[in-house]
Amino acid sequence: MLSSPVWRGSPAFSFCLGLVAGGVVIAVALLLVGSLLRAPLPLPVRAGCVLVAAVLVTLRELGVLRFPLPENQRLVPESVFRLGRFAGPFQFGLEMGTGVRTYLPSGLAYLTAVVLLLFSTPVTAVAAGVAFGLGRSLMTTSALHFDDAGGWNLEWSYRSTVVTRVLLVTYLAALAVLISSLS
Template sequence: MFTVGLLAGGVLTAGVLWLLSGLFTPLPAGVRQGLIVAVALLAALRDAGKLSLRLPQNARQIPQDVLRRHLARGALQFGFELGTGVRTYVSASAPYALAVAVLLSGGSYVPALAAGLGFGAGRALTPALRRLSGDGERWDGLLARRLSGMTVLCSVLITAAACAIFP
């Protein structure tokens, strides 16, 4: 249920951004593409530690009592709220760059849907891999050592994807 909520939340957020993207279609495609690339580059620079930039976010965690009321519904709600990226902390810049790309693209809904599913799946991947590792403490240590590099890599990949996918 948690993963279903994550995917649904990601798709909802991407869908709203895609719907709002119609407001930006009067801007020339070159201007929109330039803005997408500029934001993606800012995200990569921020994640590389070369630029100090506050992210617009609700930097708090979803209350744990959501899970206590009813386990299945709570897991779905918790996942949904986490999947939207609106009621929780998002430390990396790449999701913001991708959100801007969806917002400014004004194109097909397919890349927006893929972005929403990708965000939800990415958030589901972390707890799944930790559980599958068999040793959560060791996994946490490995993640802590590699997180900075992984974050920068994701920002660079989002920049490349934004250039390729969103005309």
């Protein structure tokens, strides 16, 4: 649906804006919920929790372990588009951007949620929310501009294993730097 040329221009921009807003909303929510965890738990325990989560998510991403992660396995209803060319795509993006309204195929999002729960500050939460939305927007924008026939999705299906493995390695390296700088 998002690959349709109809989505170009203003609707695509408002969709991406919604993705960023949704990312900020969920990051701030994790910051607030995490304040109950960060206060009683000492730093080494929090770092240990992130390490355990990282190992579990990595093994799951590599297919070694199989376990379900909580996700709302539904599509955002198309009824949101009745709101018009700006508000409709914005709400669609907002609901997708929070990650709690629809499918969430990568474990890295959950790992980021754990990091935010245990280590975030207001500045890092907003930065993470904006970056999460931009990451999702980059993929949507790429799919829209790749060609007019939905070829990006085909290309992604061929390359997804390589891309997700490279992203996993990059993520784990950056996470190691983060934990070492906080410890």
